[in-house]
Amino acid sequence: MKKYNFLFIILLGVILTNCGGAKKENNSLFTFDSSQFKEQYQSEESIELALLNPNTLSVDSVVYFVNETKIGTTKGLDKLAFNFKNQKLGYQNLKAIVYYEGELTEVTDRVELVSNVEPKLLKYSIVNTYPHDITAYTQGLEFYRDTLYEGTGNGSGPTGNKGISSLRKTNYRTGEVFKKIELSEQYFGEGITVLNNKVYQLTWLNNEGYVYNADTFKKEKTLPYYKKMEGWGLTTDGKSLYMTDSSETINILNPATFAEVGSINVYSLATKVKAVNELEWIDGKIYGNVYQKDAIAVINPQTGAVEGILNLADLKTKITQLPDTDVLNGIAYNPKTKTIFVTGKNWNKMFEIKITQ
DSSP states (O other): OTTOTTHHHHOOOOOOOOTTOOEEOOGGGOEEOGGGOOSEEETTOEEEEOEEOTTOOOEEEEEEEETTEEEEEEETTOOEEEEOTTOOSEEEEEEEEEEETTEEEEEEEEEEEEOOOOOEEEOEEEEEEEEOOTTOOEEEEEEETTEEEEEEOOOBOTTOOBOOOEEEEEETTTTEEEEEEEOOTTOOEEEEEEETTEEEEEESSSSEEEEEETTTOOEEEEEEOSSSOOOOOEEESSSSEEEEOSSSEEEEEOTTTOOEEEEEEOEETTEEOOOEEEEEEETTEEEEEETTTTEEEEEOTTTOBEEEEEEOGGGGGGSOOOTTOOOEEEEEEETTTTEEEEEETTOSEEEEEEEOO
């Protein structure tokens, strides 16, 4: 399959105090017994938590946490079993607060939780083919009220000719752009989504996103990211925003403030799936372009597990290979037709497809 062996890659709070003494930072007194830990766990498995006490100190009790959530208390150095069911994938941060001889100390470690879901290789059929603006360096695509919204960046293809970042409404049948606003040259537009009649648009390196009126494109807000990060893809479940940042993490944001309210890590079996780009929420799942892989991963938004893979490499053989033709990017679900529209950066065509499985 030439270079498309990517399928091997992605197949695909509580503050405790003790009246008897002050908290000490000397973690060398106790450690997790990591000799009993596996390198990776799956969600149906359990881990046995225990501490080593090389100085044979007298221990009163131990309070255990996983990802800052208290999971139990033991008397002395008794062991505690924890099942990973319902935990999100990724590193699980382990913590123990040890109460001993009138003192307390904190011990930390971590293990990795990976997916146990074998992704299905999905099949599709092409329903229609439409023209697409070859100057559009597509970063975001979304249907709203039967109109296709598109966000573009000022990236360049092989010739080095840079475009202009924009937000636009298009007639998907003809490719005509009937409303457009452009960003200044220093802003690289990224993913978009529509929520409550507002269009949200990310920027790549400017560490901020924009909120527009979906009808007029009047900018209403500029929202800084909650930390220094890249902006890539964006979608919504109708309540929160889901944002990618070039890593395996999908950040869940409050749409009013861009504050983080949660996150998931994308895994295909035991492998992190990095560079998930443009996103679309379809029937309770997140569909995400895997950058430079000509593939879409179907992601469980509760766990981060990749449940399906849509290999769209063949679409590149159906477009005109122009000097600046770049990678697959852009997913829009039309709830009216229950079909998916996909295109790419500087592609001259857009495809309406239906998953047939």
